[in-house]
Amino acid sequence: MKIEKKALCEFGVCVKHRLVELNKTQLWLISETKKLLPNRYLDSSYLHKLMVGEVRSDEVCGAMMEVLDSAGSGSVISIGKR
Numbered sequence: 914m915k916i917e918k919k920a921l922c923e924f925g926v927c928v929k930h931r932l933v934e935l936n937k938t939q940l941w942l943i944s945e946t947k948k949l950l951p952n953r954y955l956d957s958s959y960l961h962k963l964m965v966g967e968v969r970s971d972e973v974c975g976a977m978m979e980v981l982d983s984a985g986s987g988s989v990i991s992i993g994k995r
Contacts (some may be wrong), residue, residue, distance in 0.1 A: 922973060925964030931981045942977060945984075951974040 921929065932942060943955055953973060962968040963977075 914974065919965040919967075922966030925966070926985050928964060928977065935981070935985050937984065943981060945980040946973065946976045949979065 928942070931938065939957060939960055943957065943960055947953075950973065955973060959968070959973075960985055963970065963974065
């Protein structure tokens, strides 16, 4: 039985690209996002669900965009609605 890999949604693609630009990991992103949202539960499983579009949280996605935008001097991320 082969398990199919889920495709990334637009948000997931943008996050992956920005992490590569910054040479950072998803674990780094989770850690930095938790600093902005200490009362929200966030782990690698939840991040995966966000990145494939299974769940949507404007609060968490917004905090992640803030982390990615403020890190380094690269381009600012602009993501439309999923």
